[in-house]
Amino acid sequence: MAANNEVELSPEGWVRGQTEKILETGTTGSVDIGGRPVVLVTMKGAKTGKLRYVPLMRVEHDGHYALVASKGGAAEHPVWYHNLRANPTVTLQDGTEAGEYSVREVDGTEREQWWERSVAAFPNYAEYQTKTDRRIPVFVLDPA
């Protein structure tokens, strides 16, 4: 296991670029996807123990957030899905504010409620779900 403070950004160029911009400016407000706000989630790698920085769409309600493992409607879950399952405590930065959250995957009516909020925040999620038989996982973050 790596030292738990070793940071690793995405190998995906455009994602790394947005992450670097957030880190340089100190605010997630410096980036967006189609004008929609983004949050920056720091999570612990399931295998390496590295600190992984994962930008995701901002879905917030009453101080709780949802993270949608859509990966653009790909056939498989994003790799970070496994990180959250293994290490369900993250730091989430929204704007300039960062806080600690406990993470849980949701199902049933709670998932429906948060899926609606997610699609309202980022309509592309609805289209991504039509592109794959994989049911796109939804995680809810509760302030730690």
Ligand SMILES: C[C@H](OP(=O)(O)OC[C@@H](O)[C@@H](O)[C@@H](O)Cn1c2nc(=O)[nH]c(=O)c-2cc2ccc(O)cc21)C(=O)N[C@@H](CCC(=O)N[C@@H](CCC(=O)O)C(=O)O)C(=O)O
């Ligand atoms: C390419 C791969 O990415 P991924 O984890 O599959 O995630 C794919 C994307 O979801 C991820 O890039 C998101 O940030 C993309 N993305 C969104 N992705 C989404 O799925 N949903 C969103 O709402 C979303 C919004 C968003 C907004 C801005 C932005 O810049 C990017 C956004 C990756 O980062 N791999 C790394 C890290 C892998 C990793 O985490 N390894 C774990 C082990 C994991 C295991 O157990 O297998 C470890 O370190 O231990 C690598 O191969 O080195």
